[in-house]
Amino acid sequence: MDAGLLEQMLIGALLALSVYLPLRCGQLSLATPGFFAIGGTVAALLSTRIPSFAGTGATSPLPALLLEMTLGGLLAALLALAIGGTVLRLRGIYLAIATIALVEILRVITLNLSFTGGALGIFGIPQPFATASGYAGFTLVLLALVCWLCARLEQLRLGRAMAAIRDDELAAACVGIDTAQVKLQAFVLSALLAGLTGVLAAHFLNSWNAKVGSFDASITTLAFVVFGGSRTWLGPVIGGLVLTALPELLRPVGDLRLIVFGLVILLGPVLFPQGLITPQRLQGLGPWVAGLGQQLRGRVPGPWRR
Amino acid sequence: MQLIQLLLNGLSLGAVYALFALGYTLVFSVLGVINFSHGAVFTLGAYFTYLLIGGQAGANGLLAGLQLPVALPFALALPLAGLASALVALLIERVAFRPLRQRGADSLLALISSLGAGVILVNLIQLLMGAESYAIPIGTLGTLPAALSFGGAQVRTVQVLLLAISLLLLLLLSVWLEGSRSGKALQAVSEDPVTAQLLGIDSDGMIRLAFGISGFLAGVSGGLVGLSVSIAGPYFGISYGLKALGVLVLGGLGSVPGAMLGGLIIGLAEAFVPAEWSGWKDAVAYGFLFLILVLRPQGLLGKPLGTKV
Structure with a gap:
């Protein structure tokens, strides 16, 4: 495969x-x-x-990349920490719309500031790896x-508290979980991961501009999770891998590829309402996978589980 | 003089936003879900209008050079484009919403499937008509002058027309919702579809009606914006769709007068952004949206959000 x-x-x-x-604690945030x-x-x-971040050799130094990842992740996490308290009081579709607004505001800011390169963006970002395989290995x-x-x-x-909030936020608060704190932690972790x-x-990509973080991207990343299944961590991973590859794999059908991509997003939720990967489906695949499924589920489902 | 001009521009922009946002509101109030294909239907309405007035498809799509055998006046092309958009919205309801509703699936899923429908529509337009922009020529308005004079201020006729048509439709919609049997039935379904069904209201029929009207409104507002600022390619509905979402939340999700108020506020606010700051114009709607969600999540005219136990 192409690296x-x-x-x-x-x-x-x-x-x-x-x-x-x-989403693991029931919060639909599209801020990623x-x-x-x-x-x-x-x-x-x-x-x-x-200059020291770009280095002098053919490739930029790896420690510089790691430092950037730390700083980028931290800055994103700090922003999440700053706004999370207010934004996370919103529920359901309101939270989704507020986070879409956040993404759009950030986009407009990046587009209009001169030091971020405006509409053109920033070009010629140095490469820490000489080949695509190097990137793929690291990632x-x-x-x-x-x-x-x-x-x-x-x-x-923390993970169990998150699951409890997803199943029933009020009940979780009643058994002493600090729901606001747990939701904030999940939001900050999400931002940290997206930042790095x-x-x-x-x-x-070698260049970066404001278009990268747009409403389209919000919805596409959400589609990854819904398509793959949001009950286990494996679902989003599979969803992300498959849906990113799909438009490329569909290149042979030419102009029709984005239409086929749309069809997949349209039919995915209709045919697999729980997503492709569910704990039940994993259990159906045999004992080894079932063990993995048990592990993925994290705990034995009780009768209260919806 | 300048003030009157800005005011009218803002009002007409705001009225179109309101019209477009009402389409979201109708579907949201009966299903509790945002229909993300709404922006694509808006785009479609603009293209339908362009073709119906006798416009020619550009050179880059599959339909290159196509021209309909008729060239309708704008006054006829706009409602027809609205009707065609309504049919498409009904089709979207059938394939992207109904199967999920029948299974009682999570409403989050309809968000994704409607987005899929939107992606298909936008790319279908691109495939057929190419990625180029189209302008609806002002000549389609017949003998109307290009600009009107209000107390010494010059205002484009198009803006006045936009305002008049939008206000008329908003008025008709309010009268229908509050005064007619079917409008009240729609409100009953939005309160509680199961109870409404038990009381003899055809809930599914009402949901289809909501989609039909929503599609019509999207198509008409698409045609109007196409006339006013030209059609900037297949993706041009998406940014309008997002802004209409801002309008919607500002006024209060599911509230009809709220959508109108929200549209006017955002339209006016955008019109008063000075030209040298025009790059920041897009942030106005989202800034409002963000603030209102934090300060008053139910919107200006929405019902308070309670905690359900």
């Missing part, structure tokens, strides 16, 4: 996990592309303006790490 496509798919999977985290854009802008600015390790953390999360107090993914994407 460039693989890299795009891996970035799609990371973004899908970023949408999945708030906004935080993704912040990370990318941080990377583009640092690596094109500060694969990152994705594996994030997946492991997500799987661990389901065993931890943005840093990687900016280097990989």
